[in-house]
Amino acid sequence: MPYIYNPPELSLKKWLSSEHCYDLPLFIWDSYLTEDQVDYITTEVEQISPNQKFDPDKQCLWINKKYAKNYPQGSIILAMNKNGNYISFFKCDVIIPDSSGTDLFLIDFSETTKDPFKLEPNIKRNLKKKASEWYSNDKHQLSRKDLKKIDRVSCVLTKK
Numbered sequence: 001m002p003y004i005y006n007p008p009e010l011s012l013k014k015w016l017s018s019e020h021c022y023d024l025p026l027f028i029w030d031s032y033l034t035e036d037q038v039d040y041i042t043t044e045v046e047q048i049s050p051n052q053k054f055d056p057d058k059q060c061l062w063i064n065k066k067y068a069k070n071y072p073q074g075s076i077i078l079a080m081n082k083n084g085n086y087i088s089f090f091k092c093d094v095i096i097p098d099s100s101g102t103d104l105f106l107i108d109f110s111e112t113t114k115d116p117f118k119l120e121p122n123i124k125r126n127l128k129k130k131a132s133e134w135y136s137n138d139k140h141q142l143s144r145k146d147l148k149k150i151d152r153v154s155c156v157l158t159k160k
């Protein structure tokens with residue numbers, strides 16, 4: 001599905017009620033790139049786009065090839081570590097296979113905001129609470145139902 005830009009001030013509740021709402025790819029990582037991976041992907045990116053500024057720690061996700069269908073080029077991904085930290089959106093602009101052919105690097109070259117909705121502190125808190133469970137269950141997609149639960153919990157917590 002092509003990405004439809006929504007202003008970053010759009011709340012999760014408003015995004016869920018909009019016609020542009022879609023299931024959201026989820027990426028939960030448990031380790032950083034190795035030095036060899038950083039060297040490899042930096043060289044690959046320089047060949048593809050020599051003038052592109054590139055920070056592999058912020059602009060690169062590393063996945064096993066078997067999960068490629070969950071993260072198509074052009075998709076907006078909700079990413080975080082397995083502890084629910086470093087929650088942010090990531091746009092998969094380019095997919096580059098690793099040297100072994102078993103893994104893929106997802107690259108985000110975007111310089112503009114691409115958030116489908118605002119990651120408010122209460123939403124981040126509720127996402128963080130679910131991160132470990134989602135990681136353990138190998139979850140790679142958040143449905144509208146999943147996101148409504150996150151928003152519903154946020155509304156209850158905010159009203160108190």
